[in-house]
Amino acid sequence: YAKHSRKTMVQMFEPGMDERRLRRQKLAVSLQAAIEQDQLELHYQPIFRLNSGDIESVEALLRWNSAEHGFISPLEVIAVAEQHGLAHRLNEWVLSQACRQMHRWHQAGCGWLKVNVNISPNIFMEGELALTVSAVLRDTGLDASTLVLEITEDTSMWDTAGSLDTLQELRELGIEIALDDFGTGYSSFSHLRQLPINKLKIDKSFVADLSTDPRAESLVKTIISLADNLNMTVTAEGIELVEQHVLLQQLGCGLGQGYLMARPMPAEAMSELLLQDKRYGSRSA
Ligand code: C2E
Numbered sequence: 213y214a215k216h217s218r219k220t221m222v223q224m225f226e227p228g229m230d231e232r233r234l235r236r237q238k239l240a241v242s243l244q245a246a247i248e249q250d251q252l253e254l255h256y257q258p259i260f261r262l263n264s265g266d267i268e269s270v271e272a273l274l275r276w277n278s279a280e281h282g283f284i285s286p287l288e289v290i291a292v293a294e295q296h297g298l299a300h301r302l303n304e305w306v307l308s309q310a311c312r313q314m315h316r317w318h319q320a321g322c323g324w325l326k327v328n329v330n331i332s333p334n335i336f337m338e339g340e341l342a343l344t345v346s347a348v349l350r351d352t353g354l355d356a357s358t359l360v361l362e363i364t365e366d367t368s369m370w371d372t373a374g375s376l377d378t379l380q381e382l383r384e385l386g387i388e389i390a391l392d393d394f395g396t397g398y399s400s401f402s403h404l405r406q407l408p409i410n411k412l413k414i415d416k417s418f419v420a421d422l423s424t425d426p427r428a429e430s431l432v433k434t435i436i437s438l439a440d441n442l443n444m445t446v447t448a449e450g451i452e453l454v455e456q457h458v459l460l461q462q463l464g465c466g467l468g469q470g471y472l473m474a475r476p477m478p479a480e481a482m483s484e485l486l487l488q489d490k491r492y493g494s495r496s497a
Pocket residue numbers: 257272273274285286287290306330331332362392393416449450451452469470471472476
């Protein structure tokens with residue numbers, strides 16, 4: 213086996229390959245094994261109603277602590293997966309893991325809780341997402357209305373005819389769609405008008421500058437009223453300071469997440485937080 217794996221290494225790591233590609237190649241080999249052996253993890257970050265402090269939903273965030281490579285940021289994991297043909301399997305793993313966990317929380321009395329799952333633009337554009345999602349919902353028994361898919365804006369995304377179809381198929385399943393990192397991408401007003409989007413998430417770069425930059429405040433204010441006018445809910449990402457929380461509340465931002473309130477955490481810790489949450493059990497009654 214050692215001989216065989218050495219041979220594979222030699223074939224894969226040709227001289228001249230730059231360092232980054234080399235690292236990604238190695239990561240891809242480990243990632244494939246990690247997916248197959250269930251070594252990936254999801255952490256969950258609660259999203260709160262800013263007015264009441266109640267938990268509204270959780271965002272599932274990928275975590276890979278590799279025995280060989282240490283902690284790899286989710287953005288790098290996604291990039292590796294996309295470059296090496298693992299994106300579909302990874303997406304399926306994330307979706308089914310998140311839905312299974314959410315179904316457990318529903319059965320434990322948190323039937324009101326929603327889960328947000330990030331979907332990369334490539335997966336979204338490929339056109340099979342609705343099929344994958346409905347299979348996962350069927351397998352896990354999760355109520356479609358408690359699943360929110362977060363997609364980031366991407367230049368080419370909305371020009372693909374299939375994207376609108378996918379979006380509509382997903383909406384027909386009863387799933388909600390959130391535009392992630394809103395304000396940093398390429399969505400135009402006409403896209404917002406045409407697309408069946410339910411939620412906007414204000415990118416954390418705007419929130420970070422909120423208390424120091426009046427322009428950031430104006431932009432956040434504009435995004436909030438835009439969302440209101442289009443009947444979308446709005447979530448602020450990356451709330452780290454009390455001042456940001458206060459200001460967002462004053463500006464009428466309904467929902468927020470950030471280190472100030474809670475960091476992403478393993479499912480077990482999230483379960484405990486839900487138990488402490490005052491409304492635990494009361495919503496389903
Ligand atoms: P995102 O979807 O915009 O997720 C929010 C990111 O902000 C997360 O980073 C979260 O840990 C971080 N965050 C939350 N609160 C704060 C805060 O108060 N301050 C700061 N500085 N950061 C905060 P994370 O977990 O490193 O994920 C990075 C990105 O990777 C995500 O950004 C998302 O685009 C992508 N990602 C994560 N998990 C998945 C996944 O399962 N699938 C896909 N396709 N992408 C994922």
